């Protein structure tokens with residue numbers, strides 16, 4: 159089966175060009191100014207932009223937390239991703255305390271298999287560290303899990319600095335990448351207890367208990383541990399100017415570090431917490447939403463090429479019955495926001511349409527860089543011959559408003575409710591199959607495949 163996409167503006171990270179693109183079976187085979195192929199079905203992309211399928215390198219689907227289970231599983235989460243132009247998600251398999259990595263990986267395969275509507279891979283979050291876990295690492299890498307995560311916060315998940323250092327040393331030998339959730343966990347817990355004891359129970363206290371300095375301190379520590387281990391750290395969900403400055407200082411000294419931020423830190427602000435519980439709890443995530451100065455600093459960093467990746471940290475919980483558990487105690491509100499469906503068009507509408515971000519920068523931040531950093535390049539993340547035909551057509555000047563009522567995410571709200579978008583996702587191909595068009599899901603079955611990833615190729 160061949161498809162010929164004609165007349166679109168192809169977005170590549172070096173430049174954009176008007177060209178045709180021929181798909182044969184699962185792959186892109188030719189990109190050229192005027193392709194003729196009588197056996198191909200023609201798709202006319204006149205007036206539209208043709209992007210590589212977007213990659214969301216940070217999702218939590220079908221995940222258990224002490225508070226509750228995420229609202230989106232692999233079925234609903236990956237379908238929402240696909241409908242929003244995301245053709246690959248990288249989800250965090252998470253080791254159970256005292257459990258093996260093998261068991262965690264098997265559990266995540268079971269969660270995703272035959273349910274995923276887009277392609278998927280797994281990072282492994284390591285929550286327990288000992289010799290037996292260390293011995294498991296080579297097998298994980300062999301099975302395509304080439305990136306790992308440590309939490310520096312959350313009592314039930316975090317590792318000590320010693321453990322993080324030892325893990326980093328091991329990964330260095332094997333070419334594995336270590337990702338860091340950076341918040342000073344001890345400090346956050348002390349602050350949260352103090353605030354609670356003072357009678358502060360509302361979501362604003364969640365933000366107050368997780369200040370930017372607690373993030374910045376952990377970023378510095380992650381950088382120091384990585385320096386000692388000789389590795390390149392990947393900082394997930396960077397949210398504040400102070401943490402950004404810590405990373406900048408390290409780069410200035412010559413240290414390499416990958417930085418990721420998320421739409422919630424680019425589009426939302428801490429003022430959201432100054433509302434009644436039913437509104438404010440919707441925005442409880444860690445790190446929390448920050449000030450408008452932080453938001454502006456992250457935008458500047460993104461525009462000037464200091465940010466490597468924008469992912470979502472999609473971790474959805476319903477207001478009803480889930481977030482609402484924390485009505486009398488902010489510490490019981492499950493942490494996390496939905497977003498996997500809306501990231502590409504938010505960035506397009508408020509970045510590209512406003513002339514702040516070039517289409518190529520969008521492709522870089524949300525497709526090519528994650529593909530390179532997480533060992534998927536050049537199979538994913540680019541429009542070029544031999545790559546998987548994961549393609550997204552964006553129709554500019556087709557405004558609509560984000561509403562929970564019409565979203566695909568299986569959650570009873572969206573933090574971006576009411577935000578105006580300037581463009582729509584017109585069509586999405588996954589490995590050559592037209593999966594979605596004009597807001598309709600065409601695929602009859604979830605055809606997402608597991609992606610065994612190689613080592614990080616850098617950017």
Ligand code: URP
Pocket residue numbers: 218339442443444445471473493494495
């Ligand atoms: O609040 C958040 N971010 N929840 C998801 C888990 C994490 O920290 O990434």
Ligand code: ZN
Pocket residue numbers: 339394395444445
């Ligand atoms: Zn995190």
Ligand code: ZN
Pocket residue numbers: 216217218471473
């Ligand atoms: Zn996360």
